[in-house]
Amino acid sequence: MSYTTRIDWKGGMAFDGELQGHPFKIDAAENHGGKNYGPTPKPMMLSSLAGCTAMDTVALLDKFKVSFDSFAVEVDGDLAEEHPKVYTNIRVKFIFSGKNLEDSRKKIEKAINLSQERYCGVAAMVRNTAEINIEVVLNES
Amino acid sequence: MSYTTRIDWKGGMAFDGELQGHPFKIDAAENHGGKNYGPTPKPMMLSSLAGCTAMDTVALLDKFKVSFDSFAVEVDGDLAEEHPKVYTNIRVKFIFSGKNLEDSRKKIEKAINLSQERYCGVAAMVRNTAEINIEVVLNES
Numbered sequence: 001m002s003y004t005t006r007i008d009w010k011g012g013m014a015f016d017g018e019l020q021g022h023p024f025k026i027d028a029a030e031n032h033g034g035k036n037y038g039p040t041p042k043p044m045m046l047s048s049l050a051g052c053t054a055m056d057t058v059a060l061l062d063k064f065k066v067s068f069d070s071f072a073v074e075v076d077g078d079l080a081e082e083h084p085k086v087y088t089n090i091r092v093k094f095i096f097s098g099k100n101l102e103d104s105r106k107k108i109e110k111a112i113n114l115s116q117e118r119y120c121g122v123a124a125m126v127r128n129t130a131e132i133n134i135e136v137v138l139n140e141s
Numbered sequence: 142m143s144y145t146t147r148i149d150w151k152g153g154m155a156f157d158g159e160l161q162g163h164p165f166k167i168d169a170a171e172n173h174g175g176k177n178y179g180p181t182p183k184p185m186m187l188s189s190l191a192g193c194t195a196m197d198t199v200a201l202l203d204k205f206k207v208s209f210d211s212f213a214v215e216v217d218g219d220l221a222e223e224h225p226k227v228y229t230n231i232r233v234k235f236i237f238s239g240k241n242l243e244d245s246r247k248k249i250e251k252a253i254n255l256s257q258e259r260y261c262g263v264a265a266m267v268r269n270t271a272e273i274n275i276e277v278v279l280n281e282s
Contacts, residue, residue, distance in 0.1 A: 001219070001226070002217055002218065002219045002220070003181075003183070003184035003187055003217070003218050003220075004184075004187075004215065004216070004217045005184060005187045005188040005191055005215070005216050006191070006213060006214070006215045006216075007188070007191045007192055007195055007213065008211070008212075008213045009195070009199065009211060009212040009213065013196055013199060013200070015192060015196075017188055017191070019180040019184055019185065019187075019188050020177075020180040020181065020184065021177075021180075022166070022180045024165065024180075024188065025163070026188075026192040028196050028200075032200070033200070036161075036162075038163055039160040039161040039162075039163045039165075040161065040192075041189045041190075041192025041193045041195075041196065041263065042144070042189060042192075042193055042263055043144035043145075043146060043160055043161065043189075044160065044185050044186075044188055044189035044192070045185075045186055045189045045263060045266070046144055046145075046160075047146045047148070047158055047160050047165065047167075047182070047185055048182045048183060048184075048185035048186045049182075050146055050147070050148045050156075050158070050182070051148055051158070051167040051181075051182025051183075051185070052182045052183055054148055054150070054156060054182075055154050055156075055169050055173070055182065058150065058154060059154070059169075059173070059174070070149070070150060071149075071150040072147060072148065072150065073147070073148050074145065074146070074147045075145070075146050075147075076143055076144070076145045077143065077144050077145075078142070078143045079142045079144075079262065080262070083259055084259060084260060084261060084262040084264070084265035085142070085262040086262045086265050086266050087262075087266065118224050118225060119224050119225060120225060121183055121220065121224075121225040121226040121227045121228075122182065122183055122186060123225070124225035124227050124270070125186070125227050125228065125267060125269065125270050126266060128266065128269035128270070129265070129266050
């Protein structure tokens with residue numbers, strides 16, 4: 001499987017991008033000449049990680065017959081101080097709301113662990129430089 | 142420096158995301174239950190790489206007094222066949238148009254090499270699993 005993306009310079013530090021037919025915008029941080037035309041590119045890796053592990057988790061919980069009302073993933077990442085500034089620590093918080101979720105805690109944790117340890121290629125890639133810490137939040141609704 | 146992103150499940154495999162105040166959408170591939178609500182998350186790493194190295198290059202070429210009319214970066218990535226499916230080969234094509242760009246080829250290549258070898262944290266992270274090949278295209282305009 002191969003993927004392609006392209007970005008076109010719009011002047012300054014701004015770029016228009018395209019990925020799988022979907023447009024996106026990126027820009028540098030304002031202290032590096034950006035004008036908030038879009039997010040900065042390096043944190044897109046955290047969005048990529050969030051999506052990768054969230055989709056694994058949804059697919060596995062469907063297989064495990066665990067249902068929930070809402071689900072979000074928050075990812076925070078800390079960069080190294082020195083160039084090249086890679087991520088050194090990443091926190092991934094899985095937040096579920098639903099009924100009787102505590103009864104399904106083991107299955108939820110199993111799904112997340114399978115994603116982190118086996119399926120999520122983005123996690124496997126970033127783990128070469130970053131320690132990833134997982135948190136699971138179950139809210140009764 | 143730390144960054145945060147969040148994605149919220151919208152049913153199926155679709156998520157609404159937020160990064161630095163900018164919204165984005167992601168979805169699974171259609172053969173994994175997606176409905177093309179947005180791009181798939183793993184290729185966002187390629188967009189992240191494109192942006193990271195493109196912005197370094199623009200900033201360095203400004204410093205080197207090299208001007209151009211247009212600039213684009215195309216990134217292709219091949220995934221491993223087995224889980225976790227990490228990128229194994231990535232091609233990054235830098236495409237410039239402008240006047241007398243051949244006269245600046247050495248400076249352009251220097252900027253790109255500095256990004257790849259020193260500044261671009263995304264390249265440093267993906268290089269743990271993937272070989273990155275660079276191509277430079279200079280079009281006279």
